[in-house]
Amino acid sequence: MAAARRVLLQMLLCLGGLYSALYLLATLLLIAYKSQAFSYPQDHLVLDLTLLLLTGALEAARWYCADPEARVRSELRSLLSRLRTMLCFAFRHRAPGGTKGNLTETELPLAASLVLTVASSLLTVYFLLWQTLVLWADSVLSATLLALHGLEAVLQVVAIAAFIS
Template identity: 60%
Template sequence: MLLYLSGTYYALYFLATLLLAVYKSQVFTYPHSYLVLDLTLLFLMGILEAIRLYFGTKGNLMEADVPLAASLVLTVGGALLSIYFLLWQTLVLWADSALSAMLFALHGLEAVLQAVAIAAFDS
């Protein structure tokens, strides 16, 4: 159920972050190269999230360790990217901080539950 919630939240996160990037490029002085970097990382994060959710769902339904472990590794990568958007992107607005903090919290909760599920599937 948490994977479903995370997928829905990420779709909204992606759209909101994309709209915020457009807003920041119009209202603030946002260097073109940094805008390209932020948008590239956002699209990379979208691909990573889709693969992560696929492996997480597959591993959970099949009660298989390998897809769930792959999803756990990708969860760590997604968490690092959410930290980038929380702290290190070129221009961080209040809305960016709120959205990214919630995404990071979801990633943390999912990582803990995935580790517990892997341990339960092994025994």
């Protein structure tokens, strides 16, 4: 049973990473559409774009922490390394994140990934409920990402509890 939970968590972490990238692109395109088609106040547009950029940074940190050995272009690796250093500084070592923590059965990387998941979920709630203009497509995209984050968080807590005991 424990192996099945680890496999399910691994699949959710991979699926969540792919969906997050698509979510960010789709949300950016929706914000561009809304700014052209509707009366979108300039200060609200800046706020929504800033929060989307912050969401992207959190998702990039989650993705990079999840697989530090991933081979990416040097520019992206440098940016992600700086983000990882900022967000994982408290652990004073390279926190490999959810995927690596799940595979190596260590609780600290999973805990770091859980913290980033919660922060990303809060920003997703903003895009689901509180952004300036919420279209039906925004609701579907955000609710799906929130459901993925919720499942990941539950399985991460269960995995951390299993690794500790």
